[in-house]
Amino acid sequence: MAAERCWVVIPAAGVGQRFGGDFPKQYTKLRGRSLLDHCLATFLSWPTTYKIVVALSASDRQFLESDFATHPKIVKVEGGAERVNSVLNALAYIDLQADDGDWVMVHDAARPMLQTRDIDVLWRARSQYRAAILARPISDTIKRSNRAGVIDRTVSREGLWGAQTPQMAKVEDLCSALRAGLQAGHNITDEASALEAQGLEVGLVEGPAYNIKVTLPDDLHLANLWLERQ
Numbered sequence: 001m002a003a004e005r006c007w008v009v010i011p012a013a014g015v016g017q018r019f020g021g022d023f024p025k026q027y028t029k030l031r032g033r034s035l036l037d038h039c040l041a042t043f044l045s046w047p048t049t050y051k052i053v054v055a056l057s058a059s060d061r062q063f064l065e066s067d068f069a070t071h072p073k074i075v076k077v078e079g080g081a082e083r084v085n086s087v088l089n090a091l092a093y094i095d096l097q098a099d100d101g102d103w104v105m106v107h108d109a110a111r112p113m114l115q116t117r118d119i120d121v122l123w124r125a126r127s128q129y130r131a132a133i134l135a136r137p138i139s140d141t142i143k144r145s146n147r148a149g150v151i152d153r154t155v156s157r158e159g160l161w162g163a164q165t166p167q168m169a170k171v172e173d174l175c176s177a178l179r180a181g182l183q184a185g186h187n188i189t190d191e192a193s194a195l196e197a198q199g200l201e202v203g204l205v206e207g208p209a210y211n212i213k214v215t216l217p218d219d220l221h222l223a224n225l226w227l228e229r230q
């Protein structure tokens with residue numbers, strides 16, 4: 001039986017509005033390397049990566065400075081208006097090349113701390129689930145606010161997880177789920193939500209606390225603190 005292939009999609013066409021700054025946050029340096037390049041380096045060092053499809057803004061000129069701008073395993077596609085559109089554009093490329101049964105992992109360029117050992121944990125879950133994601137059980141007490149920014153009520157955290165990435169599925173499943181979700185007008189903020197909407201079982205695989213998404217400036221400080229402990 002041929003070795004199972006895993007494609008990788010890195011959505012990296014965002015503007016980083018919440019992060020601020022003069023350029024898109026995926027090009028912010030963390031220990032001298034851009035957030036995006038941290039992700040690319042990790043997946044390039046994972047032996048099962050088949051190809052990496054990076055979705056970039058049409059106006060992106062900074063990827064040319066990436067350490068991996070001309071890497072043979074990396075393909076560039078144009079991103080879209082929302083993250084889901086960027087992912088779907090990358091999948092459209094993969095769909096033309098994928099063999100039946102190929103897997104794909106989608107990982108945010110804004111999550112630079114992922115390690116190959118974390119990818120291995122998710123990859124091993126394919127024996128148990130047809131789709132799975134890294135996620136973290138919620139440990140804080142959860143509050144829902146009212147319009148005045150006051151606690152409206154406490155929400156049980158029982159069974160609540162914070163979704164991370166990578167999110168893994170069969171190429172054909174993810175392509176059809178995202179297309180169906182968009183067609184139905186769903187607000188798709190991660191791959192799992194589209195798969196769930198199609199009735200697919202998506203496994204939850206515990207991811208590391210350090211696999212944070214750099215969304216706000218403070219998140220970059222947190223990432224640096226984690227790296228100091230490595």
Ligand SMILES: Nc1ccn([C@@H]2O[C@H](COP(=O)(O)OP(=O)(O)OP(=O)(O)O)[C@@H](O)[C@H]2O)c(=O)n1
Nearest residue numbers: 011012013014015016017018081082086109110
């Ligand atoms: N149209 C978009 C929007 C987002 N992303 C990517 O999706 C990932 C997660 O999105 P997020 O953290 O929200 O990044 P931004 O959209 O850039 O942030 P903001 O919402 O603050 O603008 C990022 O790697 C981002 O580059 C993308 O490829 N295409």
Ligand SMILES: C[C@](O)(CO)[C@H](O)COP(=O)(O)O
Nearest residue numbers: 083108163164165189190213
């Ligand atoms: C995909 C994701 O990282 C899972 O938590 C998250 O949904 C991305 O959200 P964003 O607003 O596009 O950063």
